[in-house]
Amino acid sequence: MKGPYRHDGPLAPYVSGYRDWLLDRGYTPSSTVNALIALGHLGRWMDHDGIGVDQLDGAASGAFVAAQVRVRGRLPLASVKPLIEFLQATGAAPVGPSAAEDELLVGYHEWLVHERRLAPSTIRGRERVARRFLEGHGPTAGESSLSITAAEVTAFLARESGRLSPGSAGSLTSGLRSVLRYLATRGLADPGSADAVPRIAQWREATVPRFPTPAAVDALLASCDRSTVVGARDYAVLLLLARLGLRAIEVSRLELSDIDWRAGEIEVDGKAHHRGRLPLPADVGEAVVAYLRVRDRTHQRLFMNVKAPTRPLEPTGVRSLVRHAYQRAGLEPVGAHQLRHALASDLLRAGASLVAIGQVLRHRHLQSTAIYAKVDLERLRSVASPWPGATR
Numbered sequence: 508m509k510g511p512y513r514h515d516g517p518l519a520p521y522v523s524g525y526r527d528w529l530l531d532r533g534y535t536p537s538s539t540v541n542a543l544i545a546l547g548h549l550g551r552w553m554d555h556d557g558i559g560v561d562q563l564d565g566a567a568s569g570a571f572v573a574a575q576v577r578v579r580g581r582l583p584l585a586s587v588k589p590l591i592e593f594l595q596a597t598g599a600a601p602v603g604p605s606a607a608e609d610e611l612l613v614g615y616h617e618w619l620v621h622e623r624r625l626a627p628s629t630i631r632g633r634e635r636v637a638r639r640f641l642e643g644h645g646p647t648a649g650e651s652s653l654s655i656t657a658a659e660v661t662a663f664l665a666r667e668s669g670r671l672s673p674g675s676a677g678s679l680t681s682g683l684r685s686v687l688r689y690l691a692t693r694g695l696a697d698p699g700s701a702d703a704v705p706r707i708a709q710w711r712e713a714t715v716p717r718f719p720t721p722a723a724v725d726a727l728l729a730s731c732d733r734s735t736v737v738g739a740r741d742y743a744v745l746l747l748l749a750r751l752g753l754r755a756i757e758v759s760r761l762e763l764s765d766i767d768w769r770a771g772e773i774e775v776d777g778k779a780h781h782r783g784r785l786p787l788p789a790d791v792g793e794a795v796v797a798y799l800r801v802r803d804r805t806h807q808r809l810f811m812n813v814k815a816p817t818r819p820l821e822p823t824g825v826r827s828l829v830r831h832a833y834q835r836a837g838l839e840p841v842g843a844h845q846l847r848h849a850l851a852s853d854l855l856r857a858g859a860s861l862v863a864i865g866q867v868l869r870h871r872h873l874q875s876t877a878i879y880a881k882v883d884l885e886r887l888r889s890v891a892s893p894w895p896g897a898t899r
Contacts (some may be wrong), residue, residue, distance in 0.1 A: 516554030518546055521594065528593050545587050563591070563600040568609070572616065588613075608641045615689050623685075624780055626756050628822055636682030639667065657703035660687075664705070677707040718848035723838055724749050730835035736801050737813055740820075741828045743794040744810060748829070748846040750791050752868050754778070755825040755843045761809040766795070775869065783869045 525546060529539045552571050553563070568591055594600035615637055619630045640663055660683070668676040684704045690696035719727070728745055732738035747753045747761075753775060760776040766787065767773070773787045795809070802811060808819035826843045833840035847868065854864050865873055 516550035516552075517558075517560050518550035518553065521560075521597070521599065522546065524597070525590065525593050528596075529589065534589075542589060546590055549587065549590065560594060560599045561601065563594060568613075572613065608638075611641060611690070611693075611695075612637060614693070615686060618689050618692070619685075626778075626822070628756070632678060633682045633685050636679055637686040639663075640683060640686060657700075660700070660703045661705070668707075680704050680707055718845045718852055719838070719841060721849075721853065723836070724846065724849055726836040726838060727829075727832045730832050733797065736798075736803065739794075739798040739801050740810060740813075741832060743791070743798045744820075744825060744828060745832060745846070746791045746794050748825075748843055749850060750788055751775075751785055752847040752850040754847065755822040755829075758810065758825050759820050759822045762807050763809060764807070765809070766792075768792070777869050781869070781871070785867070785869075 522543065526539060526543060529542055534542065549568075549571055552574060553559070553567075558567055568587060572587060591600060612634065616630065616634060619625050619633055625633070664680065664683070668679055684701040687696055687701040687704065691698040691700065728742060728749070731742040731745065733742050744758055747758055748755075751773070754777070757775050757777055761773075765774040765776070767784075771787050771792070772784050774782055774784050776782055798810075803813075804811070804817060806819065810820040810825075811817055812820050812824055829843040829846070830840050851864050851868060854867065855861075859867075861873065
């Protein structure tokens with residue numbers, strides 16, 4: 508077949524039948540075209556990930572929609588759901604007992620993206636919790652509510668959290684509360700069901716932030732071969748993390764239009780998409796310009812991956828390049844977020860107040876900045892009371 512439906516991977520044999528199936532059901536020609544374009548996207552995604560038609564269940568289609576949202580911003584679900592229905596009707600795609608659960612998961616994903624506006628990594632974590640919890644709980648045809656009891660919620664938590672750390676168990680409980688709130692908005696669960704999820708005991712400020720030393724940061728920057736596209740990109744990314752304290756997701760969201768070259772400022776799309784402006788240091792701006800001069804293709808997004816298929820660099824890619832920089836420098840790897848801690852520690856040692864540090868890091872609450880008071884050991888020693896019977 509000619510036109511935009513070529514190279515449709517494992518779905519290519521179903522194009523003609525799907526088109527006729529749509530037209531027979533009263534779809535307009537324009538709607539049919541959009542549905543066939545969606546088929547092409549799905550088929551190429553399946554071909555890239557090695558997924559056969561017989562594996563195209565709800566989890567796979569949900570993963571495809573999530574990938575399209577990350578890359579394209581949004582793909583209308585209405586153009587995907589009829590295709591799954593058609594493939595199931597022909598016996599090509601599996602029809603499982605979790606069809607209602609899959610529909611809930613798709614709606615939950617949309618709610619997280621467009622209502623809650625969460626980061627993609629957070630959405631993926633919430634969806635994993637929702638998928639495990641909803642298994643066996645989905646409503647059958649004609650049901651208007653789920654039969655979820657407090658005892659089942661507690662049993663699920665006991666089963667899932669047995670081998671988790673307190674931090675991971677906290678993510679599990681917050682994810683479960685999230686899906687229960689969504690089900691309540693759909694009228695499928697008691698509005699108070701989220702209250703049945705116990706909270707994991709975690710003490711704020713219980714640990715001291717880990718961060719690399721200034722010498723280690725210099726070694727990371729020196730490890731980049733700035734004569735290559737990858738090295739120029741990694742150097743610019745590392746400078747943004749170390750000099751401005753950006754988060755990995757904030758680096759991945761940067762676009763060309765976010766940089767005001769005349770004013771020497773950069774606009775950051777932060778947590779929960781709260782935007783803020785920061786001054787752009789000269790060395791950071793020079794590093795960004797050097798990367799833009801050598802990158803292979805133009806794109807509105809600032810940082811791109813290098814290997815095909817070329818696409819915007821995601822937060823996982825930012826964290827990966829930081830890890831590789833540590834390996835090149837011969838240092839024990841720590842997370843990309845630790846460069847943010849290193850900046851705060853440097854500012855504190857230079858005499859900056861916690862309020863000023865919070866403004867640089869774009870904290871919304873001073874409590875978030877208070878953890879850095881613990882890293883200035885010299886000041887802490889000056890105010891600490893001596894242990895009884897010991898000398899200072």
